[in-house]
Amino acid sequence: MSRIGKLPISLPSGVQVSVDNENTVTVKGPKGTLTQQVDRDITVATEDGNVVVTRPTEQKRHKAMHGLYRALINNMVTGVSAGYEHKLELVGVGYKAALNGKALELSLGYSHNVYLAMPPEVSATAVTEKGKNPIVTLTSIDKQLVGQVAAKIRSLRKVEPYKGKGVRFVGEIVRRKAGKTAAKK
Numbered sequence: 001m002s003r004i005g006k007l008p009i010s011l012p013s014g015v016q017v018s019v020d021n022e023n024t025v026t027v028k029g030p031k032g033t034l035t036q037q038v039d040r041d042i043t044v045a046t047e048d049g050n051v052v053v054t055r056p057t058e059q060k061r062h063k064a065m066h067g068l069y070r071a072l073i074n075n076m077v078t079g080v081s082a083g084y085e086h087k088l089e090l091v092g093v094g095y096k097a098a099l100n101g102k103a104l105e106l107s108l109g110y111s112h113n114v115y116l117a118m119p120p121e122v123s124a125t126a127v128t129e130k131g132k133n134p135i136v137t138l139t140s141i142d143k144q145l146v147g148q149v150a151a152k153i154r155s156l157r158k159v160e161p162y163k164g165k166g167v168r169f170v171g172e173i174v175r176r177k178a179g180k181t182a183a184k185k
Contacts, residue, residue, distance in 0.1 A: 005066035008050035009074050012081045017051050017073070019044050025073055029080025032141045036072055039065050044073065051077070079141035086150040089172075090134045092157075092165035097126035097134045104136065108157040108167070116156075122149050135170065 011017060015029040023038045038044055042065050043054050051073060055066040078084075090097055096107040104124055106114045118124050121140050128134040136153065140146035150169070159166035161177040168174060 005053055005055065005070045007070065008052050009070065009077055011049050011051065011077060015077055015081050017046050027076040027080050031080050031083050034076040034080055034141060036076060038069050042066060042069050075143045079143055083139055083141050084143045084146050086138045086146055087170040088136045088150060088153055089168050089170050090136070091168060095134060096128065097136045099124055099126050106156060114156055116153065119145060119149065122146055
């Protein structure tokens with residue numbers, strides 16, 4: 001059995017899971033509702049406060065789908081109950097972040113500002129304190145979407161290894177390199 005797939009998903013209080021005829025799983029919780037289409041071979045059932053995902057055979061495809069859909073449903077349950085949050089730090093002189101309606105305005109050392117439209121499911125806040133780097137916080141119930149938006153923001157100015165400037169996740173360790181002066185002797 002799949003080590004991930006065989007684990008039951010415990011439902012927190014206030015979270016309801018329903019499966020319809022087309023094998024679409026709907027998870028409702030205090031923060032919102034998420035839906036996921038599940039492969040027709042995989043069966044999803046709720047048993048006394050737990051969600052159990054089972055597969056019909058030991059085929060390689062069924063084994064892969066078993067763990068995948070169990071993880072996706074678990075992420076949905078966590079999202080509608082607790083939510084997901086990503087924090088990005090802008091390191092560099094003159095780097096700024098501001099929120100204009102649903103668009104995030106980033107000043108990342110280019111000759112122009114970068115505007116990024118936020119999806120309606122993701123909420124963003126930009127905090128700038130004196131003497132500290134600006135921090136952009138992204139929150140959503142959809143783990144996949146909030147991670148994708150965070151990766152997109154990070155890709156606008158990746159951290160370079162010499163000075164450490166760029167957009168990074170809070171707590172991310174950047175491997176630094178020595179400059180040309182280290183080679184001279």
